[in-house]
Amino acid sequence: GNSVTQMEGPVTLSEEAFLTINCTYTATGYPSLFWYVQYPGEGLQLLLKATKADDKGSNKGFEATYRKETTSFHLEKGSVQVSDSAVYFCALRLEGSNYKLTFGKGTLLTVNP
Amino acid sequence: KAGVTQTPRYLIKTRGQQVTLSCSPISGHRSVSWYQQTPGQGLQFLFEYFSETQRNKGNFPGRFSGRQFSNSRSEMNVSTLELGDSALYLCASSLGRGEQFFGPGTRLTVL
Numbered sequence: 001g002n003s004v005t006q007m008e009g010p011v012t013l014s015e016e017a018f019l020t021i022n023c024t025y026t027a028t029g030y031p032s033l034f035w036y037v038q039y040p041g042e043g044l045q046l047l048l049k050a051t052k053a054d055d056k057g058s059n060k061g062f063e064a065t066y067r068k069e070t071t072s073f074h075l076e077k078g079s080v081q082v083s084d085s086a087v088y089f090c091a092l093r094l095e096g097s098n099y100k101l102t103f104g105k106g107t108l109l110t111v112n113p
Numbered sequence: 114k115a116g117v118t119q120t121p122r123y124l125i126k127t128r129g130q131q132v133t134l135s136c137s138p139i140s141g142h143r144s145v146s147w148y149q150q151t152p153g154q155g156l157q158f159l160f161e162y163f164s165e166t167q168r169n170k171g172n173f174p175g176r177f178s179g180r181q182f183s184n185s186r187s188e189m190n191v192s193t194l195e196l197g198d199s200a201l202y203l204c205a206s207s208l209g210r211g212e213q214f215f216g217p218g219t220r221l222t223v224l
Contacts, residue, residue, distance in 0.1 A: 036215075043117070043203055043215035089156065100146065100169055101213065103156035 002027045006090045006104035013080055013111050021075040021107050023064075023090035031092040033057075033066050033073040034101070038087045047075075047088070080111045115139065117206050117216035125222045131192040134219045138185050138206030144168075145187040146213060147179060150201040159202075162187055163209070191221075199223045 007022040025031065032051045036044040048057030053068035062077045073090060090104040118137045126132050138145050147159040158171040162181035179189040185206075191198055199222050205213040 041217070043217045044205075045215070046212055049212075091156075095210075100158040100161065100171065101148075101156075102158070105155045 002031070002092060002094065002102050004090050004092055004102055004104035006088075006107055008105075008107070009087075010108040010110060013109070015082055015111055015113050016079045017111075019075070019077040019080045019084075019109070021088055021090075021109070023073045023075065023104060025071050025073065025090075025092050027071075027092055027094060029094045031094050033064070034091040034093065035062070035064055035073070035075050036089040036091060036103075038089065038106070040086075044089065080109070082111045082113055085109055085111045117204055117214055119202075119204050119216040119219050121219060122217065123220045123222075125224065126194050127224050128194055128196060130194050131190060132194060132221060133188055133190045134202055134204075134221070136187045136189075136204030136206075136216060138187070138204075139214055142206035142208055142214075143185050144207045144209060144213075145181055145185065146205045146207075147187070147189050148203045148205070149173075150203060150218070151199075156203070159189065194223045196223050 003026045005024050034049045035047040037047045038044050048059040050057040050066035056065045064073050064075045087106045087108050089106045091101045093101050120135045144163045146161040150156045161169040165181045176192045181187045201218045203218045205215045207213045
């Protein structure tokens, strides 16, 4: 079946540190890949996406590259801020007959001043 | 443009009762999906509705059901509640098969 594995949290960083959250996937077809962010007490917000191999998604200083050869979609940011503290979810969606999002377990990021 | 709204935001029920949650999608969006979020299982897909028809269904027991109305608003119902149904229930809407926009969720606690 389809699945997403992302690094266990929590991750604690100091402001301006470099962030990497690893994400790998297993899929029977050619998925689109997503990173969602969830701030405390809120729903999910789409952070970035990539729909095919070698695509790079980027938003708000975050980046992730769709690597088909390693089935990965790692999230990176060069300099985190306190306001980036949230839970981050990696997800995949197979186009075609099944439209559902399959999520990883989520990674809690805490950024200290 | 108003976002996805879910009501109620918080709900407390006891085992054996039933519950109905409501989701109003973004205006013009015809697809509504539901997800259950728990600490143990994470985010799991429940079902998706498009133009009043269930298009996809996840691996949940028949106690979980849903429907969509002609104005695209959706409801999900859980009958014979169990302790394990305590979760955050998230609704997402989209234009057909485009980006999904999530609501703030309904926090259900079963005692």
